[in-house]
Amino acid sequence: MKFAFFGSSLVSAYWNGAATYYRGLVRNLHERGHDVSFYEPDAFERQQHRDLPDPQWARVVVYDTEQTAVDRALAEAANADVIIKASGVGVFDNYLEQAIADLKRPSNIVIFWDVDAPATLDRIEASPDDPARKQIPRYDMILTYGGGDPVIRAYSALGAKHCIPIYNGLDVSTHHPVAADPRFAADLTFVGNRLPDREARVERFFLEPAASRPRHRFLLGGSGWDDKPMSTNIDYIGHVYTRDHNAINASARAVLNISRASMARYGFSPATRVFEAAGAGACIVTDAWEGIELFLEPEREILVAHNGQDVAALLDDLTEERARHIGQQALKRVVNEHTYAHRAAEVEALLEGRRYRPEQAGRTLHV
Structure with a gap:
C-alpha cells in the first residue's frame, strides 16, 4: 500500500x-x-x-x-x-x-x-x-x-x-545494548523535555529525590530545563540526540520514566523511552500508571514508584547486580513482544x- x-x-x-x-x-x-x-x-x-x-x-x-x-x-x-x-x-x-x-x-x-x-x-x-x-x-x-x-x-x-x-x-535497529560511557555515568537518569503537564511530576519524581540524596549522581537530559533550580548533584546536559540514547540508557544504574500528567491519568500509555531504555538493557524505574503489567512485569522487569520517596528508597536498595538483572529481563520481554x-x-x-x-x-x- x-x-x-x-x-x-x-x-x-x-x-x-x-x-x-x-x-x-x-x-x-x-x-x-x-x-x-x-x-x-x-x-x-x-x-x-x-x-x-x-x-x-x-x-x-x-x-x-x-x-x-x-x-x-x-x-x-x-x-x-x-x-x-x-x-x-x-x-x-x-x-x-x-x-x-x-x-x-x-x-x-x-x-x-x-x-x-x-x-x-x-x-x-x-x-x-x-x-x-x-x-x-x-x-x-x-x-x-x-x-x-x-x-x-x-x-x-x-x-x-x-x-x-x-x-x-522498540526499534531494534536503533536502540540496543552498548558499552557504558563515562560521560553519562549516573545513579539515576531522566530524559524528557520541559513541558507544562510534566514539570510538576519531574519535580516530585526526580528533582526532590535528587535533593534528598546528595551523595548520588543524577543526570537530566532534554530541552528547556536551563533555568530550572536544581541540586548540585544533578548534571544537566540539554537536548539528547538520538545517537546518544543507547549510551545514556546503558550508563546509568537506573533510568527514570516520568509520564506526563494526562498520560498517567488515562494509563495504558508507556512512553517511547520505556522501550528505548529496555532495548538498551537498562533498569527502568517508572512512575505508577494503570496497565504497566501489560508491557513489563513490576519488580521483575521494571520498578514502580508512586512518589519521590519511593524513587529515593528504590535507589537506596538497588544494587548494580539487581539493576543489571532487571534490565536483561526487560530487554528479553520487549524484543520478543514489543518491537x-x-x-x-x-x-x-x-x-x-x-x-x-x-x-x-x-x-x-x-x-
Whole structure:
C-alpha cells in the first residue's frame, strides 16, 4: 500500500517526542513492502536540528509553513491508499484534519493518528467548540499512541468509527545494548523535555529525590530545563540526540520514566523511552500508571514508584547486580513482544481487515 503520513517530523527529534515512534513504525511498514511518504513542516527549528538524514525507507517531504505549501502537499498525498494525519504537527493542524478527512474516497483509508490522545481528549472535553469534534467521526479509524480502554471509550463517545491503540515499541535497529560511557555515568537518569503537564511530576519524581540524596549522581537530559533550580548533584546536559540514547540508557544504574500528567491519568500509555531504555538493557524505574503489567512485569522487569520517596528508597536498595538483572529481563520481554515489527504487523492487519496475530510480525527474536 501507498501511505501519505502528515506528522511533526521524521528526521528530527528536536522538541518532537514522537520522532522515534514514527521512525519505528514507518521503517517497519517499509520492510513489510509498503511505500511511505512522510510530510512534515519546516517549523520549530527541527530542520536545523536534524538527527536523521533522509532515510531509504521513506520519502520525506518538507513543506513551508504557508497554506499554499500545505495545499500542494495535500494534492500530492491525495492519491495514496492510506492518508494519515497525526496529532501535534504544530502547523495548520485544524486545517489538515479537515482537509485530510475531505480526501476520503471509496478507494482509500483516512486515519487520524493521535500521538498524545490523553492531551487531545482533555482539550476537546474542555472546549465544546473544538474543531476536532466535527472531524473525528469522518475518519475511517482513530489510531492512538496508547491509552487503552479509557481512550477507546472517550473517542467512541465522540463518534469515532473505530479507535485502536498502537502502542510504542522498540526499534531494534536503533536502540540496543552498548558499552557504558563515562560521560553519562549516573545513579539515576531522566530524559524528557520541559513541558507544562510534566514539570510538576519531574519535580516530585526526580528533582526532590535528587535533593534528598546528595551523595548520588543524577543526570537530566532534554530541552528547556536551563533555568530550572536544581541540586548540585544533578548534571544537566540539554537536548539528547538520538545517537546518544543507547549510551545514556546503558550508563546509568537506573533510568527514570516520568509520564506526563494526562498520560498517567488515562494509563495504558508507556512512553517511547520505556522501550528505548529496555532495548538498551537498562533498569527502568517508572512512575505508577494503570496497565504497566501489560508491557513489563513490576519488580521483575521494571520498578514502580508512586512518589519521590519511593524513587529515593528504590535507589537506596538497588544494587548494580539487581539493576543489571532487571534490565536483561526487560530487554528479553520487549524484543520478543514489543518491537515496531509487531506494531507494523498490527497496523497492516487492521488496514486489511484481518485479526492481528503476533507471529505476523515475523520470526520471534531471542536475546
